Amino acid sequence: MKAKSLSFVRMQLEKLVMERLFTEIMLTLIIRPT
Structure with a gap:
């Protein structure tokens, strides 16, 4: 059980x-589009 x-x-x-x-990857992509 444990x-x-x-x-x-x-x-x-x-x-x-x-x-x-x-989420962090998506935010990075949104903030810094390549």
Whole structure:
């Protein structure tokens, strides 16, 4: 049970990090168009 919840939390964290990275990349592209 504990391991399952830990992996779930890790999945949520990874999703959050990916969304954050995506947002930062999009903002950078919008601010500095190449």
